[in-house]
Amino acid sequence: MPFSVSWHTLLDELDDLPGGATLITPLSHKRFQVTDVQEQRVVIEFLDRDIDETRPLQREQFETLFRRITEEPGGFELDRLPADADPYPAVLSLHPRFEIDEDRGVIVEKEGPTTSQLLDAEPESESDEQERTEPDVDVYADALLLVDALERHDVTTLEEVDTDALVNIYTLLSDVQRNANDLRQDVADVLLNRLHHDRPVSGPFGSVQRTSRQNRTLKDEEVVVETLEDAGIDRERILGVDRSKVDEALEVTEVAESDVYEIETSEYVRKADVDEERKETRLQGLKDQLAASEEEGAEELREEIEDLEARIDELTSFRTGAEVSD
Structure with a gap:
């Protein structure tokens, strides 16, 4: 099939995308949206960048990628792409005959049904409130308690903090460190299957x-x-x-x-890198969200934290002279 036919099929698919549809690049896992579809190029806008967020993708580059894919029976290896070129296969995956296999690190041409790099057809508005759920991981409860303890005690002057409070803070820090490291390793095991060819993959933080x-x-x-x-x-x-x-x-x-x-x-x-400014912004947003939430919702969160704290107090408190009964 000549490229011109495939190109216009791709443009038709792009024209049919619903508003706000979000795609993700296969190598760097950066989110972007298609903002304009033209005969000679496709304009995209990255959602995770503060500068140079808008970028045109040229038809001739799509044609080059198309020919390399069709010439490789096992698929074209994504690590052979030029630097910062992974939006091209992400967009091309919207074509009904092309698919990205991230496990193998290739983009292939297929005769049957294919999947795309499309994430959200209609992403939620930033103003929409998401229902809070409690994840079933040990580090979650410990982290909530630690945040509460750090807010109630001035740890910038540890010498002035009561011994009981220091014991609780130390216990929570130890628990958070242990459980967070266990979860970190579980996350790392999954990430290893998604990271390819020593290329950094970026997230918001x-x-x-x-x-x-x-x-x-x-x-x-x-x-x-x-x-x-x-x-x-x-x-x-x-x-x-x-x-x-x-x-x-x-x-x-x-x-x-x-x-x-x-x-x-x-x-x-x-x-590889930490965006401290982004983390601070997110933390401040969480604080503002809690402060602006309805009284009933805020009170429910406080009660949840107090209940969790009571549970940890029972495990860490020392009662001098108390007898242990069978």
Whole structure:
């Protein structure tokens, strides 16, 4: 099928998008909307940018991507895209014959039904109130209690805070740290399947990226000794020594690390950047929302916090001289 036919099919799909339809890029996971559809270009507007939020996507670039996809039987690998070009496959995924497979990191041409990068056909208005729900994770209750405790005590002058309050704050900090780290690891495990090719992925508060680390452990002692002896290192020089001596020997020989070390490479998620200003804005918004909420709703939240605090107090309070009955 010639590109001109596919291009006009895509333009028809874009013209049929409902107002406020939101798409997401496959690599950086940035949200954007199509604001104008023209014969030679498509204009988009990023929702997570404060500068350069509007950008034209040119027809000739779509044609280049179209030809590369159709020439690759297994799909075109997204990491081969030029920097900041992932809005193109996101828009092209609206065409009924193209689909993005994020698990494989490719965009492919298909004969059957396809999915797109379309997120919300009719996103909720910012003024619409969302119903509050309590997530079933341990860190949620601890975090609420910690926020309440920090609001009631001036932790900028810890020396002036009562011992009982410090005990509770320390307990909550410990619980939040432990439970947050457990949840962080669960989130990281899922993110690993969505991050590709060491490219940072941005969210409203910051960004993460996929990277790797190597853990080295010495192979069997006799294997290490014989390998280095063959390279001209006396047995007495390394026998019974620590790994630093082995590293010194590696520096003066052509022996590879893998000859004397068992090397395992593991993947993990590392925090790459934090937008402190955005976090502060969001926190202030939460405070303003609570302050402006109806009295009944605000009172319900306060009662919830007090109930949670009472539960943690029962677990952390010390009663001098109290007897424990069976």
